[in-house]
Amino acid sequence: MSPWRSEPYPVTVTPGGRALFVIERAAVPLFGIRAYGVHLNGYVREAGRLALWIARRSRTKQTYPGMLDNAVAGGLPHGLTARECLVKECEEEAGIPQAWAAAAPAVGAITYTGTMPEGLRRDVLYCYDLELPAGFRPECRDGELEAFTLMPVEDVAAIVRDTTQFKFNCNLVIIDFLIRHGIIGPDEPDYVAIAKGLRQ
Amino acid sequence: MSPWRSEPYPVTVTPGGRALFVIERAAVPLFGIRAYGVHLNGYVREAGRLALWIARRSRTKQTYPGMLDNAVAGGLPHGLTARECLVKECEEEAGIPQAWAAAAPAVGAITYTGTMPEGLRRDVLYCYDLELPAGFRPECRDGELEAFTLMPVEDVAAIVRDTTQFKFNCNLVIIDFLIRHGIIGPDEPDYVAIAKGLRQ
Secondary structure, three states, X not given: OOXXXXXXXXXXXXXXXXXXXXXXXXXXXXXXXXXXXXXXXXXXXXXXXXXXXXXXEOOOOOOOOOOEEOOEEEEOOOOOOHHHHHHHHHHHHHOOOHHHHHHOOEXXXXXXXXXXXXXXXXXXEEEEEEEOOOOOOOOOOOOOEEEEEEEEHHHHHHHHHHOOOEOHHHHHHHHHHHHHOOOOOOOOOOHHHXXXXXXX | OOOOOOOEEEEOOOOOOOXXXXXXXXXXXXXXXXXXXEEEEEEEEEOOEEEEEEEEEOOOOOOOOOOEEOXXXXXXXXXXXXXXXXXXXXXXHHOOOHHHHHHOOEEEEEEEEEXXXXXXXXXXXXXXXXXXXXXXXXXXXXXXXXXEEEEEHHXXXXXXXXXXXXXXXXXXXXXXXXXXXXXXXXXXXXXXHHHHHOXX
């Protein structure tokens, strides 16, 4: 299967800056070029308890098939702002109404550098939280995902801690969510190291 | 005026670890010893708009007199957990009920190293958010503060951006709040640098 994805990625000097040129997405990690993505935590709060909508990637997806993923996530292509990309991905991937995605608060940025099977990844993930109504169910629309499951936040935390079911960077987005919502707190011995680790 | 503060600070190898020895608080930055503090964003949400309770430090306080401060903040002394310290400071400094402070979510940790007039500060700030009812008014109880003012979050952001009215590290706590609540978002050209800067 060709790794070619037919998605033009911009190469910039600064985040959101003018594109010097564009490059096929599959080639970005081959050159270690910084890439940007948007990741959305879709959550439900019932009786004070948090639950997260977790996606499973399609078994036929080119990258990380069958792994668990955030409710919505996507690479930032050439020509879209982070917000525009988020609104588009929310609708296309999960059937989340545009107005909801447009109002989802940005909650921070995660940065990392790491060697993956596809090459050197130097990524910035723009993170968003969206509280969803209890009756809403995301739907798999574009064939990139196989299923959505609503899981209690403690179960998601256990999967992140004890398994490798999540795509590597989605773990970070969830850990950031757990820190911002006080599920992981200063009682955790590695709290400071974890918080710093999300901005490497 | 003697800088002695009569507050014993623990010296540890890891955050929250066993104290190797304790040292007078005023001497901590003279040796560049890592210190820990708790900072609380006390906020009100009305009709979807956020406002922050901002404290002004007493003009007679030994350190940073008269400067603006977070709703509640304090150094973590020997023998208290971060949560115990938060609950104590909330009650003593601002008259915030213990049950509210006990339930305020931890939202992350800020780290920095910097040379200040008092010496080398290598600090970890444990941050908490507390949404307060619209009718509640914090009160200055222990003489460390002069006044509390409820300010629209945009006004607080402007003070942080344009002035030096806030004590240096309280600026960071507010910037972290602005990032987590989407007041500063990916449209800000320095967004990634700001996010990384809070975990140096």
